[in-house]
Amino acid sequence: MNGTTRPFPVPMDGNNVPVQRPLIPSPFVPYKCKNCRHVNVFAKVEPELIQKYLAPTPFEYVDNTILLYISDFKNTDHSDGCTHGFWDAGLVVPGKYKDTVGGVFLFEYEDVDWSIAAGRELWGYPKKYADISMEESIDWVVCSAMKEGIEIMHLELDLKGECTAEKPSTKFAPHLLLHTFPNDVGPGILYQRVIGRDTNPDFVTTSMRVCNASMVLKNCGVDPLDEFASAEVICGTFQKGDYYATTENGWSFYLGTTVAPPASE
Numbered sequence: 001m002n003g004t005t006r007p008f009p010v011p012m013d014g015n016n017v018p019v020q021r022p023l024i025p026s027p028f029v030p031y032k033c034k035n036c037r038h039v040n041v042f043a044k045v046e047p048e049l050i051q052k053y054l055a056p057t058p059f060e061y062v063d064n065t066i067l068l069y070i071s072d073f074k075n076t077d078h079s080d081g082c083t084h085g086f087w088d089a090g091l092v093v094p095g096k097y098k099d100t101v102g103g104v105f106l107f108e109y110e111d112v113d114w115s116i117a118a119g120r121e122l123w124g125y126p127k128k129y130a131d132i133s134m135e136e137s138i139d140w141v142v143c144s145a146m147k148e149g150i151e152i153m154h155l156e157l158d159l160k161g162e163c164t165a166e167k168p169s170t171k172f173a174p175h176l177l178l179h180t181f182p183n184d185v186g187p188g189i190l191y192q193r194v195i196g197r198d199t200n201p202d203f204v205t206t207s208m209r210v211c212n213a214s215m216v217l218k219n220c221g222v223d224p225l226d227e228f229a230s231a232e233v234i235c236g237t238f239q240k241g242d243y244y245a246t247t248e249n250g251w252s253f254y255l256g257t258t259v260a261p262p263a264s265e
Contacts, residue, residue, distance in 0.1 A: 087132035103172030174198035
């Protein structure tokens, strides 16, 4: 019989459903990815656009710089907590919760069910499925995210031209996340808390360059990325290095509660 073998041991008492054959292992952290690649494009939008997206959240507006990225985590180590190599793409805006300034994920996409479930269930990342790719040559890097047959994100970096722009100093870390549990008996939220997560202290950069960049964003009917399509691109970066989600920094940290858990039933 043909089939796939899980790249991690399957416990009989997991912390996620189905508990007898869980989708993700526990503990999920630590894990690592050697020689990963990150394409980042920084751009400016009208402040009102970011404010509109932050309005339903507890996060405050900081500035009008946005981050578009596509990352290659295909070398993720199968022998530790993570389950599979994956691609990652997203759109992040700066935000503030109380005294903490960081990045708020408006849209995020990955290409395997394990990583999508882990991000959503463990930490509240807004991950959805997309087909993601990256092509690299001596002169350029081209990245793409496809959903519902539409290329929702297209990023390009020019590696041969001279870039005079500086990388913005806007903070996109720690990640500011809404860990949200929906009400199971009707509309609304059962429990919601604000958490932060920052794996940057353990990232080992092997190369990084600032580049001229371009981007195209489209609406696939699910997420209106096209609302950010007219953003003014500042520059891009192409970063390579070793990613580590360590026991110290790979987990999240508590920042606050916005919807208190219900009393014991």
